[in-house]
Amino acid sequence: MSLVKSDYEEVTISTKPIFNGKVISLQVDEVQLPNGQTATRELVKHPGAVAVIALVDDRMIFVDQFRKPLERMQVEIPAGKLDSGEEPLEAARRELEEETGYACESLSHVCSFYTSPGFADEILHIYVAEGLKQVGELKLDEDEFLDCLLLTFEDAQRLIQEQRISDSKTIFAVYAWQIYRLTGKWS
Template sequence: MKKFEEKTISTENIFQGRIIQLDVDTVSLPNGHTSKRELVRHPGAVAVIALTKEGKLLLVEQYRKPLEKSIVEIPAGKLEEGEKPEVTARRELEEETGYTTDELTWVNSFYTSPGFADELVHIYFTDNIRPLKEAIGTDEDEFVELLELTLEETEQLEKEQRVHDVKTSYALLFLKLKNKNI
């Protein structure tokens, strides 16, 4: 709504990294005052809810430095410049799990932290996966362990806060609702 719009007066780039950019915008507020906004710019990401023929969910355990711990997540990764989300989804599924698919269904897209970041995550679903003939492997600075778990096993990990990110919690909710045919 226009009545809430903040108009950018100026932008100062504070940091330009491999993954994110940090800007500080000076904005004009709806009441005529000005304020500063710290903004994290991110190219976006994808995540894949992938089920085996046995109905097990593909997950990866990975150390997350900002959290100073390992968590269990659905396969996910950053969009490359100019890459379509479904291409990224298939690539990340292959790199992180050793599986591929010809059938990806878009589920939803959501902003992870709209108060300060513009990262948009696209979620895809597949229950038609097959192992790759030859493993691709992850990026050289990425270390993951593949897990194939039932919904109940994954929910237990969520209770233990080993599943502790929104995209994976979203995936669990999606699967519960899908199982109930709601």
């Protein structure tokens, strides 16, 4: 297996912007395939995001919020998109404090992954926060409404089974927590 340029690379012939929004932009690319044929690719462009795994004693911090694409409430770890020019580490600090009212002494990078590389370029950076202390009230965006929750490991597992936790970053966080409980290490 090689991580260098592949014989299967698609060459962009043209790009047509479709939509430019607050969070994402959409474009349609015409590409030349390795066999010489052409195809259309619909792409979502995203500035990237961060998510934070944070434990207070033996409970993890989660947020419970309505997710319009799912038309229901969803329990997730604190997360948010990167502001223009913002470093992921600073975004993780900001999102943790805004969504939970907690600050941390340190953040450690666990991993970064692409959320849906078949159609989007969003990269998600996951951090573990340590040395947490409550510093104040939530500082939510004007269109953001959520509750902050502190859950046990067993609560989180139950919410996965009930599909109240059903997004990849939060499921990843709960399984990373399980590994941490067994080994004392986050990765």
